Amino acid sequence: MAKLTTQSNLLLDNFLFDSAETLELNGITAIFGSSGAGKTTLLRILAGLENRATGFVSYENEIWQDTKNGVFIPSYERKIGYVFQDGRLFSHLTVEDNLYYSLKRAHKGLNEKTTIGFSETIKSLDLQPLLHRYPNFLSGGEQQRVAMGRALLRSPQLLLMDEPLSALDLKRKAEILPYIKNVANQFQIPILYVTHNIDEATHLAQRMVLLSSGRIIASGEIGEILERADLWPLTGRLEAGALLQATVGPTKKGMTHLLVGEETLKIPAVSIEPETKARLRVQAKEVAIATERPSHLSIRNIMTARLLSIETGESAFSELLLDVGGQHLRSRITREAVKELELCEGQQVYALIKSVSFEGRLFT
Amino acid sequence: MGSLELGPVWLSLQLATVTVIVLLLVGTPLAWWLAYTRSRIKPVIEALIALPLVLPPTVLGFYLLILLGPAGPIGRFWVQLTDSALTFSFSGLVIASVIYSFPFVVQPLQNSFQGVGRAPLEAAATLGAKPLDAFFSVASPMAIRGYVTAIILGFTHTLGEFGVVLMVGGNIPGSTRVISIAIYEHVETLSYEQAHILSLGLLIFSFSVLLGVYIFNRRLPFNRI
Numbered sequence: 001m002a003k004l005t006t007q008s009n010l011l012l013d014n015f016l017f018d019s020a021e022t023l024e025l026n027g028i029t030a031i032f033g034s035s036g037a038g039k040t041t042l043l044r045i046l047a048g049l050e051n052r053a054t055g056f057v058s059y060e061n062e063i064w065q066d067t068k069n070g071v072f073i074p075s076y077e078r079k080i081g082y083v084f085q086d087g088r089l090f091s092h093l094t095v096e097d098n099l100y101y102s103l104k105r106a107h108k109g110l111n112e113k114t115t116i117g118f119s120e121t122i123k124s125l126d127l128q129p130l131l132h133r134y135p136n137f138l139s140g141g142e143q144q145r146v147a148m149g150r151a152l153l154r155s156p157q158l159l160l161m162d163e164p165l166s167a168l169d170l171k172r173k174a175e176i177l178p179y180i181k182n183v184a185n186q187f188q189i190p191i192l193y194v195t196h197n198i199d200e201a202t203h204l205a206q207r208m209v210l211l212s213s214g215r216i217i218a219s220g221e222i223g224e225i226l227e228r229a230d231l232w233p234l235t236g237r238l239e240a241g242a243l244l245q246a247t248v249g250p251t252k253k254g255m256t257h258l259l260v261g262e263e264t265l266k267i268p269a270v271s272i273e274p275e276t277k278a279r280l281r282v283q284a285k286e287v288a289i290a291t292e293r294p295s296h297l298s299i300r301n302i303m304t305a306r307l308l309s310i311e312t313g314e315s316a317f318s319e320l321l322l323d324v325g326g327q328h329l330r331s332r333i334t335r336e337a338v339k340e341l342e343l344c345e346g347q348q349v350y351a352l353i354k355s356v357s358f359e360g361r362l363f364t
Numbered sequence: 365m366g367s368l369e370l371g372p373v374w375l376s377l378q379l380a381t382v383t384v385i386v387l388l389l390v391g392t393p394l395a396w397w398l399a400y401t402r403s404r405i406k407p408v409i410e411a412l413i414a415l416p417l418v419l420p421p422t423v424l425g426f427y428l429l430i431l432l433g434p435a436g437p438i439g440r441f442w443v444q445l446t447d448s449a450l451t452f453s454f455s456g457l458v459i460a461s462v463i464y465s466f467p468f469v470v471q472p473l474q475n476s477f478q479g480v481g482r483a484p485l486e487a488a489a490t491l492g493a494k495p496l497d498a499f500f501s502v503a504s505p506m507a508i509r510g511y512v513t514a515i516i517l518g519f520t521h522t523l524g525e526f527g528v529v530l531m532v533g534g535n536i537p538g539s540t541r542v543i544s545i546a547i548y549e550h551v552e553t554l555s556y557e558q559a560h561i562l563s564l565g566l567l568i569f570s571f572s573v574l575l576g577v578y579i580f581n582r583r584l585p586f587n588r589i
Contacts, residue, residue: 049486075489082490088483092505101501105492154491 001026002158002190008045008055017041017214025190030201030222033211033234039194042211043160047082048075059158079107081151083161087143089135095146096131102153116155116187124186125149125179141172145179152187159191165200180204198236202226202243202281203363210234227328229311229319242329248276255355261325263303267358279363284319286357287331290350291341301353305329309345310338322351371538372546379542380522383461387469387518395473400482417467421527428460428532452534460532461522468517476510477503509581516577520570
C-alpha cells in the first residue's frame with residue numbers, strides 16, 4: 001500500500017481547506033463529498049497546483065511540500081498523472097501528439113516495470129482510431145479516454161482523477177467505467193478518484209475518503225464507510241445502504257440469481273458470467289421488514305435476518321441494522337412500524353426487497 | 365511618370381521589421397505577465413501601454429523629442445555611448461516606433477494569452493513541462509492568432525506612422541525619410557503622381573496583408589480564440 005500524508009491549509013475566498021490525514025492508497029480510492037466539500041482542492045494541493053496552500057504533503061518516501069522548511073516541489077517534478085474534469089487536451093495537437101507530449105516528458109530513471117508504454121496504453125484505452133484526430137472533434141467520452149492515456153504515459157506513481165465523467169451522460173459514463181477499472185488493474189497505480197456520485201464511487205472504488213466543508217471526515221474501506229450510520233448525512237442517508245458480497249448464479253426467466261451467503265436474491269437479468277464475485281448495493285429505503293415469512297406477495301426477495309440494532313433519530317424514520325448470513329444490511333422504516341411490529345434488537349426478522357430496486361446496482 | 369524613388373519604401377519596411385522584432389521581444393513577456401498577474405499595479409501598466417492609442421502623435425513626439433534629444437536623459441546617455449544623437453536618426457525612430465506601436469502588439473498578445481488561460485498550462489505542468497517549456501509548447505501555439513494579429517498590426521501601424529516620425533526623425537533621406545513623410549512631401553511639392561504611386565502601393569500592400577491574415581485564421585486546423 002502506498003502512503004500519502006497531507007496536512008494542508010488553504011484559504012480561498014471564504015473557503016478554508018484544512019486537512020490532516022495519512023491515507024493508505026491501494027487500487028481506486030474515491031474522494032467523496034458534496035460539491036464545495038473541497039474534493040478538487042485536495043487533489044490540486046496534492047498535484048502542486050495550489051501554490052498558495054501551506055502545510056505538509058508527502059507521498060511514499062518523497063516530501064512534496066513542507067512549508068516550514070521552504071520545500072515546494074512543483075507539479076512538473078511530482079510523479080503524478082492528473083485527469084481534469086474538462087479533459088484539457090491541447091487543442092493545437094492531434095491525439096497522437098497529445099500522447100507523445102506526455103511520453104516525451106515521462107519520469108526518467110524508473111525501471112522497466114513501472115514505465116508505461118505507448119502501445120499498451122493505446123490498446124488498453126482503445127485509442128488507435130482516434131490518433132490522427134484533433135481534440136475538438138472528439139466526443140466528451142473520447143476526450144476523457146485520451147486524457148487518461150496522456151496522464152498514464154507520464155508513468156505516474158499516483159493517478160489523480162477529478163470527476164472525469166461528470167460532463168458525460170449516463171450512457172457514456174457506463175461506456176467509460178470499464179476503462180477506468182481496467183487501468184487500475186492493468187497498471188497497478190493507486191488512483192485517487194474525485195466524485196460526488198455514490199454509484200460511481202461504489203462501482204469503482206475499494207476505499208473512500210469522505211470530505212465535508214474542507215475537512216477529511218473519514219477514510220477507509222468503502223463498505224465500512226457506507227455502513228457507518230453517523231456518516232449517513234454525508235454519504236447520503238437515502239442513497240446509502242449496504243454493500244453485499246454476492247456470487248453470480250444462473251439466469252432463469254429473465255432473472256439472475258445471486259448467492260448471498262445461504263440466501264438467494266433474484267435481480268433483473270445481467271450479462272455477467274456465473275461464479276463471478278460481485279457487490280450489490282442495497283439502499284436502506286428499499287428494504288422492508290416482516291416478522292413472519294410472508295406469502296401471497298409480489299416481492300421476490302425474502303431473506304432471513306437478525307435485527308442487530310434500531311436507531312431512532314428526530315425524523316419519522318428508524319434505521320435498522322440487520323445481519324444476513326454474516327453481512328450487514330440496512331433498512332429504513334417508519335417509527336410507527338417499529339412500534340407496531342414490536343421490533344427489538346436480537347430478534348429474527350425477514351428482509352423484503354423488490355427485485356426492480358437492484359437495477360444497475362450490481363458491480364463486479 | 366517620374367523616376368520612382370524606392371528609398372523611403374525600403375526604409376519603412378526596415379523600420380517596421382526592426383520595430384516588430386523589438387516589440388515581440390519586449391511585449392511578449394509583458395503581455396504574459398499582464399495576462400496572469402494578480403498584481404494591483406496591473407491597471408496602471410495597462411493604462412500606460414494604451415496611452416499611444418489616444419494621445420495625439422504630436423504629444424508623444426514632443427515628449428520623445430525632449431527625452432531622446434542630446435539634452436534629454438536618454439539622449440545624453442546615448443551620445444556618451446555612441447557619440448551620435450538619437451534624434452533625427454534611424455535608432456531614434458525605432459525607439460519612437462516601439463513606443464508608438466506598443467499597444468498594437470501587447471494588447472492582442474495579452475488577450476490571446478488570457479483566452480488560453482491557466483488551464484492548459486496546469487495540464488502541461490502535470491505532464492512534466494517546466495514553465496518555459498509550457499510557454500513554447502502550449503501557450504504560444506494556442507495563442508498563434510494573437511501573434512499573427514500582433515505582428516500584422518504592429519508592422520502596418522509602424523508603416524503608417526507620420527506625426528511621431530516627423531517630430532523625432534525629421535526628413536533625412538536614407539535615414540528617417542519613410543514612406544509617409546515622402547508622400548507628405550510629394551503632396552507639398554505638388555508631385556501628385558509620385559504621391560499616388562506610394563499611396564496606392566501602401567494601400568494595396570496593407571489590404572493584401574490583412575486579407576492574408578483573415579484567410580490564415582480561417583484555415584487553422586483547430587478552433588481556438
